[in-house]
Amino acid sequence: MEQNQAQSPSPPLDTRFDRLNSDWYFDKLAQVLMFIGGISVIVFIIGIFVFVSIEGFGFLAGKFEFSEFFFSPDWRPTSQTKETYGLLALMAGTASVTGFAMLVAVPFSLGAAIYIAEFSSGKKREFLKVTIELLAAIPSVVWGFIGLTIMNPLIIQIFHVPVGLNILNAGIILGLMAAPIMTSIAEDALKAVPDRYREAAEAMGATRWQMIYKVILPAAKNGLLGAILLGVGRGFGETMAVLMATGHSINLPTSVFDSVRALTATIAAELGETAVGSDHYQALFAIGIFLFAVTFVINLVADLIVRGVRKG
């Protein structure tokens, strides 16, 4: 911890004369406590990986077959004759819902970010930012409830389909959930473009839109990509809304009106009914390991991309 002193400018701490002073000990004690606080975050993230892995290990060592796990669409953990643990249909469910959500969220949140960052100012800007923040605060179970009670009859009525709980429903809900975080990160990325770029573009006679399109968007490209990735991560890991709005039936979807089931929702729905330590229980933890690994990679890549902007 001595290296902390290297940070400049550092406080003038000539401790040789102060060893008997209680303030000196308080200072050291505080430094250790704060350090523990900082380290705890690493401990927690490792703890999550370790504990989820411990519980899932039995499955990975026993019933796990790579080709079945990733390429079989049959998820029948409670079958009397032969249990199968295939994730393909569940992955297709997660992918289709997340993909549809991004189709909704990416254009809208980038559009909103450009509008807030470049076309609005003062009170209007403040109002839009606050509203988007409130949108982000709505709990996922309320979104699920909205999918169930508002979107469901609406979809049945408009498209004349028998069931309104499907990819379309969950995709729109998830898109609205992911949009606020994408908007605010994208807006930060646009704001990070130096003003001299704008001034130079305007001096060349560019209109506002030409400036945005030709100068600002290319300059903010990495930050925007990071924003989209974080949105994908959010959609991928969402649980309650997806559980309630997808229809929760195992399916390899062929249209947006098909009901599907997501990886996260499967854990939420089935874990309560399994006995601790059973194959089914361990298989659900194995899905957890998979989810952890995928979101870890998404977040890592997003962070590297966004940080790349700040350095460049």
Next chain:
Amino acid sequence: MFSATSLNRKNDRNETAVRWLLGGMTGLLVLPVVVILSVLVYKGGPVISFEFLFTTPTKGMTAGGIFPALLGTVLLVICALLASVPFGIAAAIYLSEYAPDNWLTRVINLAIINLAGVPSIVHALFGLGAFVVFFRFGTSILAASLTLAIMTLPVVIVATRESLQSVPHAFREACWNMGATRWQTIRRIILPNAVTGILTGVILEVCRTAGETAPILFTGAAFFLPLLPQSVFDQTMALSLHLFVVSTQVPNMPEGVPYGVALVLIAMVLIMNSLSIALRMYLRGRKKW
């Protein structure tokens, strides 16, 4: 002297079109908040009454109130805050005041980002594996609130770090030059100047904690309990889970009840959130540096 050429007019037209298009997209993002709120108030409003808020559910949850769920959510939030705020503030102080720019700090930052990005259901698995099974807390308020605490830790850390860093560096230098130790500087100068910002973060965390459902699903929340929890080792009902239960698991549910539960939950969350936003604006207006 200058008259608009056809190119000017075309550019102007494009400009207006783009402005309307982007404004419309923003409007479509803002609109759902208004629609959702008005539907919830319209359908859930009539259900809300003193009795609804302060009595226990009866007749298989189709009648009566939501008091145990409301109380459970409050208990979970309080326990989660007690666990996460000290860690969160310590971590933020370390990152803002002590941490050198080295690999360890980068790993801590990465861990914070990942802690915020891990799916809530994976946090639930962790809570089950660690607190319920390994530490033998059983499915209890303690296990559920610790799970929530770890999940929402990044919210406190990020907000606290931001408000600590907004205290000008000159304040620190002045204090050090008076002979104060690092801790004295933090305790007497930095924390008092950052406390409103930290409070903003804590309120945001309350809001996140109250709304989460997945992490408490297997760690301590129950669908229905006839008795109120007596200690932190008891299970509890929670508002968010109650909304899930009354809207999907109970047959013959009168239509208004789930809307009422949703309205109470969202009102709680939005009021806390608005409070945090108002505090931030007040802070920005008052700032002297």
